[in-house]
Amino acid sequence: MNNPQPHRTIIEPFKIKMVEPLPMLSQSERERILKEAGHNLFLVAAKHVTFDFLTDSGTSAMSAAQWGAMMIADESYAGSQSFERFEKVVKGLTGYPHVIPTHQGRAAERLLFGALVKPGMKVPSNNHFDTTRANIEQLGAEAVDLVIAEGRDPANRHPFKGNIDLKRLEEFCSGFRGRIPLGMLTITNNTGGGQPVSLENLRGAAAIYRKYGIPFILDVCRFAENSYFIKLRETGQNQRNVREIAQETFSLADGCMMSAKKDGLSNIGGFIALKADSWLHTLRSALILTEGFPTYGGLAARDLEAIAVGLEEVLDERYLSYRIAVSQYMGQGLNKIGIPTVQPPGGHAVYIDAKALLPQIPTERFPGQALVCEMYRSEGIRACEVGSVMFGKNSAMELVRLAFPRRVYTQSHFDYVLEGFEGIARRKNELKGFKMVFEPPFLRHFTARFEQVL
Amino acid sequence: MTSKREKRSWAEPFKIKMVELIKTTTREERERALSEAGYNTFLLKSEDVYIDLLTDSGTNAMSDNQWAGMMLGDEAYAGSVNFYNLERGVQKYYGYKYLIPTHQGRGAEHILSRILIKPGDFIPGNMYFTTTRAHQELAGGTFVDVIIDEAHDSEKVLPFKGNIDIGKLETLIAKVGAKKIPYVCVAATVNMAGGQPISMENIREVRRICSKHGIKVMLDATRAIENAYFIKTREKGYEDKTIAEILHELCSYTDGCTMSGKKDLMVNIGGFLALNDWDLFEEARNMVVLYEGLHTYGGLAGRDMEAMARGIPEAVQFDHIRARIGQVEYVGEHLSMLGVPFVKPIGGHAIFLDAKRFLPHLRQTQLPAQSLAAWLYLEAGIRSMERGIVSAGRDKETGDHHYPKLELVRLTFPRRVYTQAHCDVTIEAVESLFNDRNNLRGLEMTYEPKYLRFFQARFKPLE
Numbered sequence: 001m002n003n004p005q006p007h008r009t010i011i012e013p014f015k016i017k018m019v020e021p022l023p024m025l026s027q028s029e030r031e032r033i034l035k036e037a038g039h040n041l042f043l044v045a046a047k048h049v050t051f052d053f054l055t056d057s058g059t060s061a062m063s064a065a066q067w068g069a070m071m072i073a074d075e076s077y078a079g080s081q082s083f084e085r086f087e088k089v090v091k092g093l094t095g096y097p098h099v100i101p102t103h104q105g106r107a108a109e110r111l112l113f114g115a116l117v118k119p120g121m122k123v124p125s126n127n128h129f130d131t132t133r134a135n136i137e138q139l140g141a142e143a144v145d146l147v148i149a150e151g152r153d154p155a156n157r158h159p160f161k162g163n164i165d166l167k168r169l170e171e172f173c174s175g176f177r178g179r180i181p182l183g184m185l186t187i188t189n190n191t192g193g194g195q196p197v198s199l200e201n202l203r204g205a206a207a208i209y210r211k212y213g214i215p216f217i218l219d220v221c222r223f224a225e226n227s228y229f230i231k232l233r234e235t236g237q238n239q240r241n242v243r244e245i246a247q248e249t250f251s252l253a254d255g256c257m258m259s260a261k262k263d264g265l266s267n268i269g270g271f272i273a274l275k276a277d278s279w280l281h282t283l284r285s286a287l288i289l290t291e292g293f294p295t296y297g298g299l300a301a302r303d304l305e306a307i308a309v310g311l312e313e314v315l316d317e318r319y320l321s322y323r324i325a326v327s328q329y330m331g332q333g334l335n336k337i338g339i340p341t342v343q344p345p346g347g348h349a350v351y352i353d354a355k356a357l358l359p360q361i362p363t364e365r366f367p368g369q370a371l372v373c374e375m376y377r378s379e380g381i382r383a384c385e386v387g388s389v390m391f392g393k394n395s396a397m398e399l400v401r402l403a404f405p406r407r408v409y410t411q412s413h414f415d416y417v418l419e420g421f422e423g424i425a426r427r428k429n430e431l432k433g434f435k436m437v438f439e440p441p442f443l444r445h446f447t448a449r450f451e452q453v454l
Numbered sequence: 455m456t457s458k459r460e461k462r463s464w465a466e467p468f469k470i471k472m473v474e475l476i477k478t479t480t481r482e483e484r485e486r487a488l489s490e491a492g493y494n495t496f497l498l499k500s501e502d503v504y505i506d507l508l509t510d511s512g513t514n515a516m517s518d519n520q521w522a523g524m525m526l527g528d529e530a531y532a533g534s535v536n537f538y539n540l541e542r543g544v545q546k547y548y549g550y551k552y553l554i555p556t557h558q559g560r561g562a563e564h565i566l567s568r569i570l571i572k573p574g575d576f577i578p579g580n581m582y583f584t585t586t587r588a589h590q591e592l593a594g595g596t597f598v599d600v601i602i603d604e605a606h607d608s609e610k611v612l613p614f615k616g617n618i619d620i621g622k623l624e625t626l627i628a629k630v631g632a633k634k635i636p637y638v639c640v641a642a643t644v645n646m647a648g649g650q651p652i653s654m655e656n657i658r659e660v661r662r663i664c665s666k667h668g669i670k671v672m673l674d675a676t677r678a679i680e681n682a683y684f685i686k687t688r689e690k691g692y693e694d695k696t697i698a699e700i701l702h703e704l705c706s707y708t709d710g711c712t713m714s715g716k717k718d719l720m721v722n723i724g725g726f727l728a729l730n731d732w733d734l735f736e737e738a739r740n741m742v743v744l745y746e747g748l749h750t751y752g753g754l755a756g757r758d759m760e761a762m763a764r765g766i767p768e769a770v771q772f773d774h775i776r777a778r779i780g781q782v783e784y785v786g787e788h789l790s791m792l793g794v795p796f797v798k799p800i801g802g803h804a805i806f807l808d809a810k811r812f813l814p815h816l817r818q819t820q821l822p823a824q825s826l827a828a829w830l831y832l833e834a835g836i837r838s839m840e841r842g843i844v845s846a847g848r849d850k851e852t853g854d855h856h857y858p859k860l861e862l863v864r865l866t867f868p869r870r871v872y873t874q875a876h877c878d879v880t881i882e883a884v885e886s887l888f889n890d891r892n893n894l895r896g897l898e899m900t901y902e903p904k905y906l907r908f909f910q911a912r913f914k915p916l917e
Contacts, residue, residue, distance in 0.1 A: 018525075042748065045538065046530030055531045058755065074474075075722045076500030077509045079491075084499075103557035103746070103753045110745060134744055267529045268755040285905040289588050290564050290745070291557070293496070293909060298557045300512070300723035300758065382532075440736075443743045 010325045010411045013318035017064050023047050023380075030377055038449025039373050039434060041382050050380030051409065051417055056348045057221075058104075058261035058268060059405035063313055066265065066306045073302035078293055082301035082308075089308040093243075094250040096273035098280055100287055101297030101304060105221055105259025105270040106131040107290070112217065112257055112272055115282045116181040117141045124172055125184035125219075126151070126164040127191035130390055132184075132219065134443050141181075146172060151192045152396050154342045154353045159233040161344075162189030162226075163201040166208065173212040183209040186219040187226035187249065191386065193399070194222070194327070194346020196229035199237065199248065206252040216252070221259040221270075223249060225347030228320040243315045262348065265310030265406060269303045323347070326404050326414070333418040337425050348403055354387065355398040358431055363388055365433025365453055368398045371424075373452075374431055375400075379420035389436070390445040467773040468870060471518050478504055479835050492912025493828045493897055495837050504835030505876050506868070510803045512558075512716035512723060513868035517768060520720070520761040527757025536759040537750040540726070543766040547698060548675065548705045548713075550728035552735040554742050555752030555759055559676060559714025562727035563589045564745060566672065566712055569737045570636040571595040578626055579639035580618050581605060581646045584845060584906055586639065586674065586712075591850060595636075598626055605647040606859040608797045608808045613688040614653040615799070616644035616681075618660050632667035641674040642681035642704060646841060648862070649677070649782075649801020651684035654692065654703065661707040675711035675728075678704060679718040680802035683775045698770040710734070717803070719765035720869050724758045778802075781877060782867055788881045794888050797862065804866040807884070809842060812863075813894055818843050820896030820916060823861045826887075828913070829894050830863065834883035839864045844899070845908040 025033075025048055037043035046052060052059065062070075074081040083101070090099045102108045109132055117123065119140030128136065128143040136143040148165045150158040164185060173180060185205055189195045209216040227245040230237050237245060250256060255274035260266045272283065284294050292298035313319065324347060331345030334352065342351040354367040361367040368385035375381040384390075387398035438449040479487070479502060491497035495508060506513065516524075528534040541553045556562040563586055571577065573594030579586070580601040587597045600622040604610045618640065627635060638660060643651045657671075664671050682700040685692050692700055705711065710729035715721045727742075729735045739749045747753035754762075768774060779802050786800035795811035809816075809823035816822040823842035830836050841864050846856035865880065887894070901912040 020528075042532040045533035045535065046528050047535045048533070049530065052530050057531060058751075059529050059531065074500055075513055076503070076506055077511060077513060078496045079499040079501075079503075081499070081501050103561075106747070107557075107745070107753070131744070138744065267527065267757070268753070281903065284910065285903055288906050288909050289585065289592070290560060292560070296512075298561070298723070298753070302722070303755070440740045442740065446743050446748055447739065 010322060010329055010414075012407070012410070013316070013322055014063070014407060023050055025050070025380060027378065030380060034373060034377055038438065039369070039452065040448055040450060041372055041376055041384070042446050044376070044382065049376075049382045051413065052382045053402040053404060054382045054384050056262060056403040056405050057259060058266070059408065060261075060265045060267065061405070061407040062265060062267070062306060063309070065313070066309045069305035069309045070302035073300065073305045075301045078295060080295055080301045080304070082304045083295040086304035086308045089311050090271060090273055093246065093311055094256060094273045095247060096250065096255060096275050098274040098277055100272040100283055100294065101299055102270045102272065102287070102291050103298035104261060104268060105257065106135065107298065108257040108259070108270045108272045109135045111283050111286050111291070112182075113139055114286055115279050116215075118181070121179050121181050122176050123182060123184060124164075124169060124180065126162055126186055126189045126197065128184075129186060129190050129219070130443060130445070132186075138442070144172065147189065147192050151189065151195060154193075154340070154351075154356070154397060157343045159344075160198040160201060160229075161195035162187065162192055162197040164197070164205050166201070166204045169205060170208050173208055173214060177212065180212070180214050182217050183214045184217050184219060188222045188229070188347050190222070193342040193351045194349045196226045196233070196347065198234050199230050199245065200234070202249055202252050215254045218250070218253045218256040220250070220256045221262040222347055223258075224263040224314040224320060225323065228317070228324060229347060242317055242320060246315065260307040260310065263311075263314045264307045265314050266303060266306040269299050269307050271297070323406065329411075330402065330404070330414055330418070333414070334421060337418070337422050339421060339425055342399065350402045351386065352400040352402070353397070354400050357428055360429065361431065361433040363398060365435065366450070367433065368400045369434045369450060370431050371400045373434070374424055374427075378424060379417065381417060381420065385445065389448065466777050466870070467771070468517070476504060477501060481832070484832050484835055488828060488832055492901065493824070493915065494911055494913060495827050495831055495839060496909050497912070498831065498837060502835070503831075503837045505872065505880060506837045507865045507880070508837045508839050510717055510866045510868050511714065512721070513871065514716070514720040514722070515868070515870040516720060516722070516761060517764075519768070520764045523760035523764045524757040526760055527755055529756045531751070532748055533750050534756040534759065536756040536763065540759045540763040543763045544726065544728050547701060547766050547770060548711065548728055549702045550705065550710060550730055552729045552732070554727045554729075554735070554738050554749055555754050556725045556727060556742065556746050557753035558716060558723060559712060559725040560585045560589070561746050561753060562712035562725050565727055565738050565741050566710075567593040567595070568741060569734065570670070572636070574634065575636050576626065576630050576634050577637065577639055578623055578635065580616055580641055580652065581644050583641065583645055583674070584908070588906060600626060601644065601647060605644065605650060608648070608795070608806075608811070608860055611798045613684070613799070614656060615650035616642065616647055616652040617656040618652065620659055620663060623660065623663060627663070627667055627669070632669055635667075635669050637670035637672045637709070638664055639672055639674060640708065641676075643677045643684070643802050645677070648797035648806040649680070649803045650799075651681045651688075651802065653689050654685050654700070655689070657704060657707045670710075671708040673705060673708040673711040675705065676714045676717045677802055678711075679769045679775060680779060682770075683779055684802065696770070697772055697775055701770060715762040715765065718769050719762050720769060721758060721761045721765055724754050724762045726752070778869055781874075784874065785865070785877050785881060789884060792881075792885050792888065794884055797860070804864045806841065806860075806862040806864050809861040809863050812888070812891060815892065816896040818857060818861060819855075821898070821913070822896065823863050824913060825894060825897045826863045828897065829887060830883060833887050834879065836865075836880055836883055839866065840908060844911060847907055
């Protein structure tokens, strides 16, 4: 893999126009807060978090151009000009003629699956994300992960660990003929560590889906990061611009769903875009019932404007080079002080291998949760467990995700965080496991409560 | 109108800080735009509209204080400070214990219907509303209209035409049994009845009956602050109470509410579900994660929760709500003087033109309200909304149209957006159509979607 970063310093291709105070609490305050929140970081108030790496979703800093566009938004209920601008950008990027805005990505999933998925069906992907899986299971169907074997090995440095196993996909599609309402790929593969999918693999999956007459739907919430990885890592792609690569990616599928809260650089919003109009009426009817009218989809018009501008900004290669550098820098920094991470670092996040770091804590005592709690307690860092708490027994790995909001934190923030991790690395043998004392029926990680097992 | 100086006393309690330009169009341009939109005002492009009275939902002008709040959006995925500000506001002014934000009102209806309604249930309410009934039916329930009969008579003047007919409610309970009624859905005000309010006495009585049978009362609080204004000005014993006190009392007779913040609270997006029962809240919270977003943002940007939180204390100011409803009354009183038929008394958020009496030469299947809305756009670039046979949809059993008694065109006023001069233009346009009413043709439907057809249906003029 060629190293894209000749410099050690992360140069942000922007300067700061608006700032937000950074909360700083004492360790004893955080200990009290952690206890009150049942040791679940999702239940901690944001004002009590110093470095919020819980997610890169909806947490981006918007640009002056995005804020400017928000001010000229047309909030008419029907036929808003903001929708026309939004639609034009999405069509131009994806090449798909039919665009349906939604309030965020999970609404897009719910609408699309609601229209296509029936009980007993199976939906293959590289890895399904938590809300995706929950939406499919809610409909009585099964979400099946077919990522390549390398994608399940945290130490393996395969350049495209998000790839789907084409051999298994072929067997799967032929084995469950007639029971697969759609086939998916998530780019980048969030659950598997923010790992990219190669164009070659995308082409292969598209061919298999086409062969079996299965509509191919991409989850494209980090399409720009994936396209940039293709440019950096895939043979023959180096000279293309990222936009072209993204457009080829879209052209291989029959449609996409997008959470614009990631590579849309916005704080809210999402969409479905489709090549064909066959599901359009069903989707729009359901959209009106649960989201909003087809020209606003449950979003304020200003958010459509922010997404339209964001989808253009995100393809700036200077931005993408900075973006990818953040997780590379953090990954290398953590590894240097003996904290094992999924290799190579993903596009939007670094995933710490909690099982390898904390061998004294068995899986059923949630090593990831133990690390997440310690990071908050000692440093005010909020991160997300991606392991047995989030996925239950389906979880192949015990990871802790540090997801980096776009354009929010500076290199000095990251250096400060790395210093904090030095202390955590020194104390790793003292960390204790947790047990779950309250468990909601689905998506339990959001509201579950824990107690430390001493 | 200058002789009625006292009527002008609702002068806006604000000045203008930011403006948005609007376009004037020629009749030829409007003819083309209308034809391209299939004679459905929902399908017009907003840039072709001069005065947009389609809806008061999400079309409001926010205050500088709300915009400042937008800049304080805490976009953290979990535990945003804006959520806690909103929660505090809802607890203080609406009085409910638990809050679940949703991306808008229908998100809250979706969740409430899913957690409370079982197939075969009946949900009584004071007149249907399109999305509310659709959600109830989707969950397997049947909506039963228990509004007083007078609500269906556009000429009848009653102070509280949105009231529930207690007799009808008791009859339904006796007929299907309380176990089949998960809750009574009380709207305040009643949109489809012409923005008509319910009285405090009425909701108190509904509460008493429901408590006797162990039935929950759920409020559609979307325009509850407008309702509170009518209680203050029309109901004995409430003259000296503040809008905030009345709102709080109104909510206190209910177990929870669904809310579209896009109306009373003057935001462009956002809503919530508020509940008093912890177990119900827990169920709703698990569901909101799946459909809307984590329970501390519910599919809203942090900034939008902040704008909604800041809208609450502004909305309960008496000067604000008097000017708000005063503007609607201004238009209504002028139309009344011209003899234009519309729903009386004048409602809180809109004037509902009575298309049946406006266009008596059209049968209901010739879509008088849809036609009137189309011709009003053609006349002056004013966009309104049909609330008649097209909105009512089809019966899920027989497949035939619902035939609502009222065939209305809604002129809905966004909050703080249009000036009195805009209102005068509107009055003149309606007057001119009224003078030419015998020449106005009906419409027929050429495309009909399956659900909520009024949004996307297409029409053409009858020969």
